[in-house]
Amino acid sequence: MTPQTRDAILSISTDAPQKHKATLCELQRMFAYLMESERKAYCPRSFCRVYQMDHQPLNTGEQKDMAEFFIDLVSKLEEMTPDLKNLVKRIFCGVISNNVVSLDCGHVSRTLEEFYTVRCQVADMRNLHESLDEVTVKDTLEGDNMYTCSQCGKKVRAEKRACFKKLPQILCFNTMRYTFNMVTMLKEKVNTHFSFPMRLDMSGYVEKTLMPHHYQEEKRKSQMRRSHSRNHDATTNGNLSDSSNGDLQRQQQTMDEEESEDFNENYEYDLVGVTVHTGNADGGHYYSFIKERNEDGDPNHQERWFLFNDAEVKLFDPSQIAAECFGGEMTVSKIYK
Numbered sequence: 001m002t003p004q005t006r007d008a009i010l011s012i013s014t015d016a017p018q019k020h021k022a023t024l025c026e027l028q029r030m031f032a033y034l035m036e037s038e039r040k041a042y043c044p045r046s047f048c049r050v051y052q053m054d055h056q057p058l059n060t061g062e063q064k065d066m067a068e069f070f071i072d073l074v075s076k077l078e079e080m081t082p083d084l085k086n087l088v089k090r091i092f093c094g095v096i097s098n099n100v101v102s103l104d105c106g107h108v109s110r111t112l113e114e115f116y117t118v119r120c121q122v123a124d125m126r127n128l129h130e131s132l133d134e135v136t137v138k139d140t141l142e143g144d145n146m147y148t149c150s151q152c153g154k155k156v157r158a159e160k161r162a163c164f165k166k167l168p169q170i171l172c173f174n175t176m177r178y179t180f181n182m183v184t185m186l187k188e189k190v191n192t193h194f195s196f197p198m199r200l201d202m203s204g205y206v207e208k209t210l211m212p213h214h215y216q217e218e219k220r221k222s223q224m225r226r227s228h229s230r231n232h233d234a235t236t237n238g239n240l241s242d243s244s245n246g247d248l249q250r251q252q253q254t255m256d257e258e259e260s261e262d263f264n265e266n267y268e269y270d271l272v273g274v275t276v277h278t279g280n281a282d283g284g285h286y287y288s289f290i291k292e293r294n295e296d297g298d299p300n301h302q303e304r305w306f307l308f309n310d311a312e313v314k315l316f317d318p319s320q321i322a323a324e325c326f327g328g329e330m331t332v333s334k335i336y337k
Contacts, residue, residue, distance in 0.1 A: 041311035193327035269336030
């Protein structure tokens with residue numbers, strides 16, 4: 001139901017040797033049947049036979065975590081071809097910036113972390129916004145918990161905060177409805193009410209909003225680096241071969257594209273899919289509610305949602321999402337675009 005990814009996978013030639021070739025062939029076969037066959041459903045038995053996680057064959061009799069499988073599949077797609085890797089990165093991959101700001105010496109330490117799913121706590125949270133607040137909350141390091149500054153080497157007071165630096169085209173959330181009970185030493189499922197909106201505004205959780213001064217400083221430094229790179233390119237062009245000059249131009253273009261993505265201001269997402277789990281922590285059943293894509297950009301396109309439940313596919317009323325997905329005997333993972 002993500003046309004860009006589907007089309008890219010179908011376009012890869014399987015003639016040349018490549019990593020995960022068996023998985024690619026079975027994925028192409030699955031998509032081809034889903035698109036062209038008149039069958040009511042496609043059985044993924046042959047896909048499960050060749051797919052491996054942690055170098056072990058899939059045990060279809062054992063419940064797997066959906067988010068773990070998604071990340072594993074995406075990792076395999078990235079290793080198939082460079083073009084597919086770039087596509088997958090652009091569509092599904094975001095970047096979280098983990099920042100530690102010293103309150104005494106002014107030094108800022110920042111580490112960037114790529115993500116394909118945002119892990120959101122459900123326990124003690126009423127909705128997705130509260131969970132995102134918890135992900136990006138500011139934590140003060142002081143007293144016995146003071147921070148050792150990597151620049152001056154001294155113990156300093158500091159503020160620690162994570163925020164979203166880059167958001168992907170499709171934003172996936174993994175709601176953490178499983179906990180480990182330290183008394184019973186058993187895994188348990190959290191069946192509490194947890195709501196999420198049809199349209200999600202992420203502007204309150206990005207670096208520009210949460211750390212405006214740091215954001216502007218990074219933007220200024222980045223612009224200086226880009227300007228310096230252009231000047232360097234202009235002064236060295238006359239001494240470079242055509243191939244070397246082309247390499248520099250490509251590097252500059254890549255840097256400009258990354259910079260454009262870093263400061264993308266399109267922060268609103270529409271809900272396009274919900275995957276639901278019924279059952280308990282040890283076993284159960286997954287099914288999905290998915291919004292049909294308007295691939296042709298038709299202004300008269302009628303928005304439709306479908307229920308995908310094994311061999312059953314039927315129309316679904318999105319006004320029932322709250323009743324079907326917010327709580328009770330259900331675990332949900334949201335997908336936004």
